[in-house]
Amino acid sequence: MKTDFNLEPKPISVPPPAPAQTLADLPPGSQGIVVSVDQAGSISRRLQDLGLLPNTPVKVLRRAPLGDPVVYELRGYRLCLRRGDAARVRVRPDEGDSTNSEQ
Amino acid sequence: MSEAVTHSSAVPLRLGLIGSPNAGKTTIFNALTGLRARVGNFPGVTVEKREGSVHLDGRSMVAIDLPGTYSLDPISPDEAVVTQVLQGEMADVPAPDALVVVADACSLERSLLLIGQVLRRSEPTCLVLTMVDELKARGGRIDLARLADALGIPVVGVVGHRGLGLDRLRALLGRPEGWERPPVQPPVEAVERAAWAESIVEHVIHERPEHHRISEQIDRVVLHPVLGMLLFATVMITFFQLIFAWATPAMDLIDEGIAWAAAYTRGVLPVGLLADFVADGLIAGVGAVLIFLPQIVLLFSLLYLLEDVGYMARAAFVVDRAMGRVGLEGRSFVALLSSYACAVPGIMATRTIPSPRDRLVTILVAPLMTCSARLPVYALLIGAFVPATKVLGPIGLQGLVLLALYLLAPLIAMLVAGVLKRSILQSDGLPFTLELPSYRLPTLQLWLSQVWKSASAFLRRAGTIILVASIVLWALLTFPRATPPPDMSPTQAASYALEHSVAGQAGKAIEPLIAPLGFDWKIGVGLVASLAAREIIVSTLAQMYASADEDTSLRSAIRADTDPETGRRVFTPATVAALLIFYVFALQCTSTLAAMARETNSWRWPIFAFSYMLILAYGMGFLTYRFVSALGGGA
Numbered sequence: 096m097k098t099d100f101n102l103e104p105k106p107i108s109v110p111p112p113a114p115a116q117t118l119a120d121l122p123p124g125s126q127g128i129v130v131s132v133d134q135a136g137s138i139s140r141r142l143q144d145l146g147l148l149p150n151t152p153v154k155v156l157r158r159a160p161l162g163d164p165v166v167y168e169l170r171g172y173r174l175c176l177r178r179g180d181a182a183r184v185r186v187r188p189d190e191g192d193s194t195n196s197e198q
Numbered sequence: 199m200s201e202a203v204t205h206s207s208a209v210p211l212r213l214g215l216i217g218s219p220n221a222g223k224t225t226i227f228n229a230l231t232g233l234r235a236r237v238g239n240f241p242g243v244t245v246e247k248r249e250g251s252v253h254l255d256g257r258s259m260v261a262i263d264l265p266g267t268y269s270l271d272p273i274s275p276d277e278a279v280v281t282q283v284l285q286g287e288m289a290d291v292p293a294p295d296a297l298v299v300v301a302d303a304c305s306l307e308r309s310l311l312l313i314g315q316v317l318r319r320s321e322p323t324c325l326v327l328t329m330v331d332e333l334k335a336r337g338g339r340i341d342l343a344r345l346a347d348a349l350g351i352p353v354v355g356v357v358g359h360r361g362l363g364l365d366r367l368r369a370l371l372g373r374p375e376g377w378e379r380p381p382v383q384p385p386v387e388a389v390e391r392a393a394w395a396e397s398i399v400e401h402v403i404h405e406r407p408e409h410h411r412i413s414e415q416i417d418r419v420v421l422h423p424v425l426g427m428l429l430f431a432t433v434m435i436t437f438f439q440l441i442f443a444w445a446t447p448a449m450d451l452i453d454e455g456i457a458w459a460a461a462y463t464r465g466v467l468p469v470g471l472l473a474d475f476v477a478d479g480l481i482a483g484v485g486a487v488l489i490f491l492p493q494i495v496l497l498f499s500l501l502y503l504l505e506d507v508g509y510m511a512r513a514a515f516v517v518d519r520a521m522g523r524v525g526l527e528g529r530s531f532v533a534l535l536s537s538y539a540c541a542v543p544g545i546m547a548t549r550t551i552p553s554p555r556d557r558l559v560t561i562l563v564a565p566l567m568t569c570s571a572r573l574p575v576y577a578l579l580i581g582a583f584v585p586a587t588k589v590l591g592p593i594g595l596q597g598l599v600l601l602a603l604y605l606l607a608p609l610i611a612m613l614v615a616g617v618l619k620r621s622i623l624q625s626d627g628l629p630f631t632l633e634l635p636s637y638r639l640p641t642l643q644l645w646l647s648q649v650w651k652s653a654s655a656f657l658r659r660a661g662t663i664i665l666v667a668s669i670v671l672w673a674l675l676t677f678p679r680a681t682p683p684p685d686m687s688p689t690q691a692a693s694y695a696l697e698h699s700v701a702g703q704a705g706k707a708i709e710p711l712i713a714p715l716g717f718d719w720k721i722g723v724g725l726v727a728s729l730a731a732r733e734i735i736v737s738t739l740a741q742m743y744a745s746a747d748e749d750t751s752l753r754s755a756i757r758a759d760t761d762p763e764t765g766r767r768v769f770t771p772a773t774v775a776a777l778l779i780f781y782v783f784a785l786q787c788t789s790t791l792a793a794m795a796r797e798t799n800s801w802r803w804p805i806f807a808f809s810y811m812l813i814l815a816y817g818m819g820f821l822t823y824r825f826v827s828a829l830g831g832g833a
């Protein structure tokens with residue numbers, strides 16, 4: 096949703112055509128790396144205060160029995176977020192996750 | 199600001215404790231101040247303010263526990279409190295002279311984001327790393343000396359709830375003048391600060407903590423889609439059942455003790471106003487306060503046990519989605535469940551809800567839950583007017599009516615919560631966030647002190663209001679003192695005196711207002727008297743009807759009562775139904791109002807709750823009366 100305000104034409108080669116993905120799209124067991132947090136405002140601010148900053152690896156642990164919220168692991172702790180809030184966090188998938196395979 | 203540190207020894211130095219929620223800040227604060235802490239509210243907000251004197255190195259200081267925060271850039275009014283206190287902008291709360299940052303060693307990487315902000319301030323600062331036991335158990339290793347070097351401030355590692363490392367902490371806190379100051383300031387901008395935090399972590403963490411193995415295994419069951427729900431239901435039902443089952447004997451004992459004390463004073467004091475005041479005003483008022491203690495102590499014992507073990511966060515996680523439907527969150531559930539026993543501890547239990555709006559909505563709907571004080575009223579009316587016929591096997595009609603009343607409450611509470619969240623208390627724009635701690639073995643001492651603090655806070659803050667209100671109500675039921683005709687029996691005389699008291703007159707005065715619900719003036723007196731507590735309508739009616747006991751004879755008395763002019767029955771089915779519905783909704787409970795005033799730090803919200811519940815009670819009572827009358831239950 097957020098558009099880039101940079102008016103200069105972008106070099107075509109740099110951005111890899113990664114599909115837009117948010118934390119809410121990642122299935123349990125997978126891991127992503129934060130790219131940005133959408134929109135200004137108190138929700139995004141709080142998410143950033145909690146450590147969801149660019150380049151932070153986040154692991155999806157499990158869903159609540161009713162399907163929402165979801166537990167994530169980041170920066171050495173476990174945080175539960177609801178789907179709507181997690182959808183503000185853009186991530187890129189992190190496949191190089193061989194050191195810490197789930198369970 | 200640094201000159202503040204060297205100020206004269208007459209004014210005690212102030213240490214401000216800063217940390218994110220769950221960092222173990224309260225544990226440190228309690229360990230430092232013991233039971234000397236004074237609990238109050240920051241002016242104008244619902245955030246609790248804790249201050250206590252600390253004796254360090256023969257020097258007296260004041261520790262002030264700042265609300266848990268993730269950042270010094272406030273985004274909620276409650277967080278703004280921290281900044282205001284630090285800047286000395288909060289009335290009656292002088293700014294701290296030195297800062298103590300409390301951070302969880304296991305999540306140091308995140309905590310550094312806050313630490314970085316604090317280090318930009320000019321006050322001398324030190325860092326307390328808690329949970330070093332857990333760090334070790336999870337295989338993590340942090341070089342504290344290197345961390346102190348990298349940050350440029352003193353660092354102490356502690357195990358807060360077991361008191362390990364506290365001696366070193368005390369020695370350090372005694373001399374803020376000597377604390378090292380950071381040579382360079384961390385970056386302002388969040389992303390840069392994160393990079394700074396990362397570089398420090400790289401430098402000082404030898405071994406990152408792994409998942410807590412045992413927690414991981416326990417969670418596989420506790421958060422399992424099926425087993426997790428079953429466990430949740432089992433824990434909550436047990437929790438609720440224990441509060442009921444275990445509190446009742448103690449409450450009965452308190453009732454008997456109060457009755458005994460009242461009878462004793464009547465025995466030693468001469469018959470008259472003084473004896474009446476002591477027995478019915480003072481002692482009954484003390485009883486009205488004490489009667490809450492068993493439930494409060496039990497509720498908080500169980501609550502803190504579940505909290506300290508680490509289950510409470512899981513319970514909130516499991517039930518969050520259901521509560522989210524009406525705009526509340528998982529942590530509201532336990533408070534509302536507790537309110538089924540009694541709204542007073544339920545309202546006190548809302549303190550774990552971080553969003554001020556969600557907490558307020560929970561407080562406002564808590565009194566709608568079917569608390570145990572409604573039971574005597576339901577029992578009287580159902581026992582007297584609902585036939586004891588069997589409907590299905592052993593299930594009787596009386597039981598079904600009672601069950602319906604119990605189930606009606608949460609439905610209404612959810613509806614009201616939904617309406618409030620969509621109207622005057624819309625979301626404050628904060629995300630739902632909840633941390634899942636590792637499972638822990640709680641310590642007895644911490645547990646006992648937490649329970650003690652809740653009980654004493656209730657006695658001091660709400661207890662005094664309840665006592666005063668009970669005495670005022672006694673006066674309203676007693677004055678002016680009418681002299682009954684000499685030929686009356688004692689019970690008739692009591693009825694006569696009540697009828698002529700202020701409350702009796704008030705009951706008569708409101709008769710035109712309550713007539714649309716089918717209530718006569720005697721019910722009016724009961725309504726006025728039960729402003730103190732719902733169940734008082736039973737004893738008031740007993741007194742009005744001059745009945746010898748509150749059970750059989752009162753039931754037959756109200757069943758037989760007729761209007762002296764029209765000769766029609768007073769308690770028609772329509773009236774009884776309306777009265778039951780009225781008690782489902784009305785906030786007839788001074789203690790709840792007192793607890794609300796205490797928790798929201800103003801009388802605005804108790805007045806609001808009282809009003810909306812009265813409007814609901816009146817409206818629904820009226821509709822019920824009309825409906826049942828239309829079905830032929832009006833006579």
Ligand SMILES: Nc1nc2c(ncn2[C@@H]2O[C@H](COP(=O)(O)OP(=O)(O)O)[C@@H](O)[C@H]2O)c(=O)[nH]1
Pocket residue numbers: 217218219220221222223224225226266328329330331332356357358359360505506507638644
């Ligand atoms: N294992 C461990 N648990 C702790 C330690 N300090 C506090 N706790 C527990 O952590 C939980 C949260 O602590 P609390 O002081 O209430 O955190 P606050 O939110 O920062 O005030 C409580 O259940 C404490 O018993 C510690 O050093 N080690």
